[in-house]
Amino acid sequence: MDDLKAHEVIRRAEDLIEAGGCQAAYDLLLPLLAEGRPEAMFLYAQFSISRLETDDEFELRSFKLLQQASERGYAPATYALGVCFEMGDLVEQDIIRASGLYKSASDSGYPKAKLTHGLNLFYGSLGVPKDEAQGLALVKQAIAEGVEGAAEALDLIKAAGQGRT
Known part of the structure; x- marks a missing residue:
């Protein structure tokens, strides 16, 4: 299936x-799953x-x-794996692996x-070396891209008097 048609199938699925039609979504996804999308x-x-x-x-x-x-380069899956490792959900908790997965998805x-x-960069958390400038830049990119909670995170940084925003 070509990429444009696959994208439309994904959107419909x-x-x-979201509407609770999981069987119908699965039926739509089957050809894409067979292709390894x-x-x-x-x-x-x-x-x-x-x-x-x-x-x-x-x-x-x-x-x-x-x-x-994730192995096929799909950043949302890489991010979701990071959440699993950070929380210890489905796997043993591993914050170092989680931070690496978050970085990889961010870099993508x-x-x-x-x-x-x-x-993580701004605060130097999850084993990531502290880099306030790079951290702020990424938070601001997340705001510009409409990520829920990003503006609030920047507000918290400002309220604590941290970082030059």
């Missing part, structure tokens, strides 16, 4: 998932259609799909990762 893997990692799939089976499938999509241009990695 997202709408169906990371966007489809990422979406399918977010829902289950089988009542026979246990919670443990869902979590295992979800994590594997996130890994595969993923807006949410810019906020997270930017804050």
